[in-house]
Amino acid sequence: MSMRVNGAGTGTDTRVRPGVEGDLAELTRIYNHYVVETPVTFDTEPFTVERRRPWLTSHPDHGPHRLLVAEQGGAVLGYATSSAFRPKQAYSTSVETSVYLAPEQTGRGVGSLLYASLFKALEHEDVRQVLAGVTLPNEASQRLHLSFGFQPVGVFRDVGRKFGAYWDVAWFQRPL
Numbered sequence: 001m002s003m004r005v006n007g008a009g010t011g012t013d014t015r016v017r018p019g020v021e022g023d024l025a026e027l028t029r030i031y032n033h034y035v036v037e038t039p040v041t042f043d044t045e046p047f048t049v050e051r052r053r054p055w056l057t058s059h060p061d062h063g064p065h066r067l068l069v070a071e072q073g074g075a076v077l078g079y080a081t082s083s084a085f086r087p088k089q090a091y092s093t094s095v096e097t098s099v100y101l102a103p104e105q106t107g108r109g110v111g112s113l114l115y116a117s118l119f120k121a122l123e124h125e126d127v128r129q130v131l132a133g134v135t136l137p138n139e140a141s142q143r144l145h146l147s148f149g150f151q152p153v154g155v156f157r158d159v160g161r162k163f164g165a166y167w168d169v170a171w172f173q174r175p176l
């Protein structure tokens, strides 16, 4: 699957495609920024590329668990995933989505482009519900989820400890 949209950011074509092995170093670098600098993810130790590989291979280019990458002029701008929500079998029709952009690429529509592409890719998969957890505060992510039709379903208080503080996570849900 590949989707081209002219208009995210500079006007040059931004292409969305499945993530591949050749993206792994850059995707790890992008994620590690949020691991080390922010509470948006509850991983606390940066990944080596090698340790991040199982994450890549658990998101093939078919099925309910996808990895899509936004690319412009050969540069990776960010990525979105749909992943297993919880491991028990009856949860298999629920996926958890997330999206991370290189920090300098935020606020110009790339996150929305990735989510639009991801939901299109999942259209014919056996997925009924999409869930997403957002560490608070994160206005951009909350607005992104609301604009894609997610409903807020509640806030888990103080469920993560990072940087010596406890963090709330707002959960969102939408049918596919």
Ligand SMILES: CC(C)(COP(=O)(O)OP(=O)(O)OC[C@H]1O[C@@H](n2cnc3c(N)ncnc32)[C@H](O)[C@@H]1OP(=O)(O)O)[C@@H](O)C(=O)NCCC(=O)NCCS
Residues within 6 Å of the ligand: 034, 040, 078, 098, 099, 100, 101, 102, 105, 106, 107, 108, 109, 110, 111, 112, 113, 133, 134, 135, 138, 139, 140, 141, 143, 144, 147
């Ligand atoms: C969250 C993120 C994926 C959103 O993608 P984005 O490309 O920046 O967002 P878009 O430009 O597509 O805009 C989506 C919505 O967020 C809003 N938004 C974007 N940046 C914002 C900011 N800095 N502050 C407040 N709102 C913001 C937009 O106005 C838009 O809302 P609207 O539809 O109500 O107008 C991106 O900012 C990001 O990667 N942030 C860091 C990592 C992260 O927090 N990931 C999510 C983990 S749950």
